Amino acid sequence: MSSDSSAARPPAREPFRLPLHWLGAAPFAIFVLLFLIMPTMRIVIGAFQTPEGSFTLENIRGLFTTSILSAYWISIKISVASAVLGCLIGFSVAAAAVLGGLPKWIRGPLLTFSGVASNFAGVPLAFAFLATLGPVGLLTVFLKTQIGIDLRALGFNILSFWGLTVTYLFFQIPLMILIITPALDGLKREWREAAQILGATNAQYWRMVAFPILLPSFLGTLALLFANAFGAVATAIALTGSSLNIVPILLFAQIRGDVLGNPHLGYALAFGMIVITGIANTIYIWLRARSERWLK
Amino acid sequence: MKKFWAWGALIFGLLYFILPLVGMTNFSLKMRRGVYSLDAYAVVLGDPRFQETFTYSILMALSTIVFGVLLVVPTAYWVRLKLPGLRPYIEFITLLPLVIPAIVIVFGYIRLYNTSSWLPLTGTTTGTNILLMFGYSTLALPYMYRSVDTGLRSIDIATLTEAAQSLGAGWTTILAKIILPNVLVAVLSGAFLTFAIVIGEFTMAALLNRPAFGPYMQLLGANRAYEPAALAVMSFALTWGCLGLIQLVSRFQKGAQSPA
Numbered sequence: 050m051s052s053d054s055s056a057a058r059p060p061a062r063e064p065f066r067l068p069l070h071w072l073g074a075a076p077f078a079i080f081v082l083l084f085l086i087m088p089t090m091r092i093v094i095g096a097f098q099t100p101e102g103s104f105t106l107e108n109i110r111g112l113f114t115t116s117i118l119s120a121y122w123i124s125i126k127i128s129v130a131s132a133v134l135g136c137l138i139g140f141s142v143a144a145a146a147v148l149g150g151l152p153k154w155i156r157g158p159l160l161t162f163s164g165v166a167s168n169f170a171g172v173p174l175a176f177a178f179l180a181t182l183g184p185v186g187l188l189t190v191f192l193k194t195q196i197g198i199d200l201r202a203l204g205f206n207i208l209s210f211w212g213l214t215v216t217y218l219f220f221q222i223p224l225m226i227l228i229i230t231p232a233l234d235g236l237k238r239e240w241r242e243a244a245q246i247l248g249a250t251n252a253q254y255w256r257m258v259a260f261p262i263l264l265p266s267f268l269g270t271l272a273l274l275f276a277n278a279f280g281a282v283a284t285a286i287a288l289t290g291s292s293l294n295i296v297p298i299l300l301f302a303q304i305r306g307d308v309l310g311n312p313h314l315g316y317a318l319a320f321g322m323i324v325i326t327g328i329a330n331t332i333y334i335w336l337r338a339r340s341e342r343w344l345k
Numbered sequence: 346m347k348k349f350w351a352w353g354a355l356i357f358g359l360l361y362f363i364l365p366l367v368g369m370t371n372f373s374l375k376m377r378r379g380v381y382s383l384d385a386y387a388v389v390l391g392d393p394r395f396q397e398t399f400t401y402s403i404l405m406a407l408s409t410i411v412f413g414v415l416l417v418v419p420t421a422y423w424v425r426l427k428l429p430g431l432r433p434y435i436e437f438i439t440l441l442p443l444v445i446p447a448i449v450i451v452f453g454y455i456r457l458y459n460t461s462s463w464l465p466l467t468g469t470t471t472g473t474n475i476l477l478m479f480g481y482s483t484l485a486l487p488y489m490y491r492s493v494d495t496g497l498r499s500i501d502i503a504t505l506t507e508a509a510q511s512l513g514a515g516w517t518t519i520l521a522k523i524i525l526p527n528v529l530v531a532v533l534s535g536a537f538l539t540f541a542i543v544i545g546e547f548t549m550a551a552l553l554n555r556p557a558f559g560p561y562m563q564l565l566g567a568n569r570a571y572e573p574a575a576l577a578v579m580s581f582a583l584t585w586g587c588l589g590l591i592q593l594v595s596r597f598q599k600g601a602q603s604p605a
Contacts, residue, residue, distance in 0.1 A: 089450065173576065
């Protein structure tokens with residue numbers, strides 16, 4: 050399908066050289082254009098069009114209704130909660146492994162495991178959490194019969210805001226560990242020694258040297274985890290069916306059966322998702338570039 | 346004191362990850378009342394729908410890998426060799442699928458390639474399958490491209506190309522016989538990751554209405570109790586298998602390179 054090489058063959062020996070070597074990138078460019086850029090542009094343009102094709106802001110305005118706004122709001126809350134908790138817990142675990150004086154052999158398995166767990170999202174993840182924290186899950190039953198804590202009576206429900214957040218953390222924490230470990234490794238011993246020679250206490254070293262260096266990585270990963278949770282569809286649908294009103298589930302239902310009663314409102318909904326994940330990722334890329342200055 | 350907190354954080358993290366795995370394994374074994382049994386697995390494995398969807402997803406994963414390799418390896422090679430100025434842009438484009446949610450991309454497909462469009466891919470089963478494969482290739486692009494590009498960085502492609510050309514090799518020969526074997530480990534790790542992503546993918550397959558493994562799992566989850574847990578255990582084992590293989594091949598490469 051990608052007959053790149055045949056397109057690229059002539060330029061090397063041609064006597065007069067048209068810029069034919071650009072053709073080598075053509076199959077890739079065509080693929081990306083057809084199956085990534087154009088579909089996305091179709092959605093973006095559709096968000097600003099009436100069904101007849103003229104320009105309008107009506108679809109975007111249509112997003113500002115109670116049910117859609119609340120869907121965005123719940124999505125954002127879940128994404129923020131799982132990103133913040135994921136960052137904090139992931140950072141603690143990574144810091145424990147790198148700086149906490151734990152045995153050296155823990156690192157390798159920890160990183161390998163994080164690689165697997167951060168990819169273990171989607172439908173099976175939802176099943177794992179249903180089997181653990183669901184109404185008859187392992188932990189729910191154990192806490193109830195052995196310790197006497199009734200999670201349901203405490204208001205915990207796996208099909209709720211916290212249920213989804215706790216489930217998302219399963220791939221958020223490992224992702225944080227994977228990204229922040231190199232940054233923690235990048236903290237050079239010399240910096241600490243230099244700070245100590247200049248009379249800094251441990252707390253001062255952390256506040257004035259380590260923290261500012263780690264901050265871009267930390268905030269960047271926060272943005273990445275946010276986008277990661279915001280776009281997660283499969284886990285949410287497998288876990289809650291359609292009982293939780295979040296943007297990906299609403300969009301899924303809209304694509305399937307036009308539940309909003311206006312196809313172009315669906316475009317606007319999707320456009321809103323692109324804008325939010327786009328902003329989060331821009332922040333991530335920008336901050337990562339900043340943090341990489343220290344990791345050479 | 347520091348060690349105490351470090352162990353505490355580590356143990357908390359471990360519990361968080363092990364409990365759900367224990368929970369799902371435990372649940373998957375409890376189909377027969379009162380005793381542990383493998384009944385749920387037997388039911389799942391014996392279900393013809395499981396066999397169909399699983400085979401479908403495996404075929405999908407394999408064709409995605411083949412297409413991805415054919416697309417990414419020549420492009421990454423060519424860009425490094427002749428168009429180094431394009432690299433940052435291509436790198437940026439390959440990261441886009443991480444920014445644009447899969448559900449939005451597939452929404453675009455449905456609108457762009459429906460039966461009344463200029464390229465009515467969704468009109469036929471074969472067309473939809475191809476469209477889904479392209480979708481999967483898009484999802485896998487960030488991983489595949491980065492993996493191959495890193496692999497290419499470690500070899501001197503300019504010298505290899507000139508040497509091959511002076512011996513009379515054409516571009517196809519260079520790519521197939523010189524470049525590909527040299528980046529095989531990188532290609533393989535990209536391939537295993539692609540496999541792990543495609544095999545359980547839900548959103549695209551569900552919205553394009555294809556009988557893939559992901560939608561099957563979701564359907565089973567909505568209707569059954571113990572079988573989904575068995576499926577989850579199997580998927581986790583599969584993901585482990587794929588990523589374990591990546592570790593294995595990259596270690597193999599390190600072993601092969603160190604004497605040189």
